Amino acid sequence: MDAPSPSQPFLVFGAPVLHEDEIREVVDSLRSGWLGSGPKVARFEQDFAAYKGAGHPVAVGSCTAALHLSMLVAGIGPGDEVITTPLTFCSTINAILHAGATPVLADVDPVTMNIDPDAVRAAVGPATRAILPVHFAGRPCAIDALVDIAAEHDLRLIEDCAHAVEARVGGRPIGTFGDFGCFSFYVTKNVTTGEGGMVLARNEEDAARIKRLALHGLSADAWNRFGDQGYKHYFVVECGFKYNMMDIAAALGIHQLKRVDANLARRQAIWTQYDEALADLPLQCPAPAAEGTVHSRHLYTILVDEERAGISRDAFLEAMTVRGIGLGVHYLGVHEHPYYQERFGWRPDDHPASMAIGRRTVSLPLSPGLTDTDVARVVDAIGACLP
Ligand SMILES: *Cc1c(COP(=O)(O)O)cnc(C)c1O
Numbered sequence: 001m002d003a004p005s006p007s008q009p010f011l012v013f014g015a016p017v018l019h020e021d022e023i024r025e026v027v028d029s030l031r032s033g034w035l036g037s038g039p040k041v042a043r044f045e046q047d048f049a050a051y052k053g054a055g056h057p058v059a060v061g062s063c064t065a066a067l068h069l070s071m072l073v074a075g076i077g078p079g080d081e082v083i084t085t086p087l088t089f090c091s092t093i094n095a096i097l098h099a100g101a102t103p104v105l106a107d108v109d110p111v112t113m114n115i116d117p118d119a120v121r122a123a124v125g126p127a128t129r130a131i132l133p134v135h136f137a138g139r140p141c142a143i144d145a146l147v148d149i150a151a152e153h154d155l156r157l158i159e160d161c162a163h164a165v166e167a168r169v170g171g172r173p174i175g176t177f178g179d180f181g182c183f184s185f186y187v188t189k190n191v192t193t194g195e196g197g198m199v200l201a202r203n204e205e206d207a208a209r210i211k212r213l214a215l216h217g218l219s220a221d222a223w224n225r226f227g228d229q230g231y232k233h234y235f236v237v238e239c240g241f242k243y244n245m246m247d248i249a250a251a252l253g254i255h256q257l258k259r260v261d262a263n264l265a266r267r268q269a270i271w272t273q274y275d276e277a278l279a280d281l282p283l284q285c286p287a288p289a290a291e292g293t294v295h296s297r298h299l300y301t302i303l304v305d306e307e308r309a310g311i312s313r314d315a316f317l318e319a320m321t322v323r324g325i326g327l328g329v330h331y332l333g334v335h336e337h338p339y340y341q342e343r344f345g346w347r348p349d350d351h352p353a354s355m356a357i358g359r360r361t362v363s364l365p366l367s368p369g370l371t372d373t374d375v376a377r378v379v380d381a382i383g384a385c386l387p
Contacts, residue, residue, distance in 0.1 A: 008377065013326035014188030017263070017369040018252070025251035037215070037244045044250035047257050048183075048198055054176045055200035056207035059250060060214050063162045063184030063197040065243035067095035069210045070180035070199055071130070074156040076101050080129040084160075085115040086333040086354035088134045092160050093334050096132065103344075104128070105335055107351040111287045113137065113301070116353075117145035124149070130156040135164035135174050137330070138190070138296025139289065143169055143177045150178075158182065163298035165190050166264045170292050175200045185249070188328075190263065190298055191256045193249035214243040266368035267297040270375055274300055274364060277379040281386060282308045284360075299330050303360040310387040313360050319385040320362075325378055328363035 029035060037059075045057040060066050076082060078100040084092055086105045096103040106119035113136045120131060131150055133141045143159075150157040157178030161167070165183055167174035175181020185196035201207040212218065217240030271286075278285050284303035289295035304313040311319070320327055333354040335346035348355045365378055 021255040040247040040250040059245040064091040066182035066197040071099035084132040110353040114141035134160040138298035168294035193253040213240040263368040323381040333358040
């Protein structure tokens with residue numbers, strides 16, 4: 001093996017790419033004195049809905065908040081079951097729990113890593129109220145099949161689009177198939193506001209209620225209350241949450257969104273470089289994108305199987321870190337976490353495909369800010385780590 005080279009800087013996984021435009025816009029917010037939810041949030045919402053071409057947008061503080069409020073507004077609560085994937089971030093599950101409902105897991109397809117519609121069908125029962133799929137790694141899930149299942153059983157469909165802001169199926173944007181599309185603008189996501197999220201609601205009344213719930217359940221938002229139109233009294237009309245987005249965050253989002261397609265093109269190019277460079281190594285690379293879809297290229301996930309690769313996943317993570325390459329793990333199946341196991345009695349082999357992926361998966365750096373030299377460095381490090 002080559003000796004690790006400490007002379008090169010550590011490649012931070014999921015590093016955001018921010019330009020002068022973002023910096024200027026944030027400074028403009030600071031100088032204006034309007035830091036909270038105001039004109040920039042409104043503009044970001046409009047820009048986002050224009051980018052997606054459909055739906056009623058509500059900017060919120062996170063995708064977790066977006067999922068929680070979507071579930072509440074869908075009328076999901078105690079006694080209701082929501083079917084979702086084990087191969088997701090814990091917040092998908094926590095949002096179901098925050099709504100008072102019970103998560104029911106349906107295993108993923110081992111090739112696409114997305115929730116398997118047959119497993120969803122098998123999981124539907126008398127208490128099922130909704131399906132909450134994730135478009136894993138930016139690859140659209142089998143959304144047409146899920147739309148059909150939801151229609152057959154009169155279920156709500158809430159899409160976790162945290163990885164998939166750019167994704168499309170048959171030209172139609174992801175997040176517009178269900179009743180609600182929920183997006184994340186966390187630091188590592190394809191569009192970032194530092195922390196932030198968005199709901200794209202199919203129906204205008206649902207969006208209005210989400211907006212109200214995101215700001216304490218007040219009848220008028222802060223922008224209307226303190227604007228130059230004169231003081232407006234507000235009333236608490238229901239018990240809401242503190243889930244609004246700040247203008248400082250929206251300032252980033254406005255300019256991030258302008259580069260969303262250019263950044264996707266760059267990640268697509270890096271993806272192709274990885275596909276070509278890793279093809280002959282004893283690793284499993286992501287499946288090719290499906291015909292007629294746009295893949296968001298959010299995570300390039302390889303599977304390191306100890307039998308085949310000659311190194312365990314965890315030893316591989318360690319060896320790459322020593323070489324200055326930051327990696328991600330998306331995800332240990334949610335059914336392998338102790339809290340959910342204790343609460344729901346979930347066992348690792350309940351969902352064997354998610355278990356197998358979760359124990360072998362590694363996400364390679366895929367930031368659009370990576371240079372070709374950075375990508376070559378990642379590829380060389382992988383080669384050097386395999387025995
Ligand atoms: C990041 C992520 C979330 C949560 O997003 P936040 O904006 O951090 O709340 C939810 N689901 C998935 C699949 C994610 O990757």
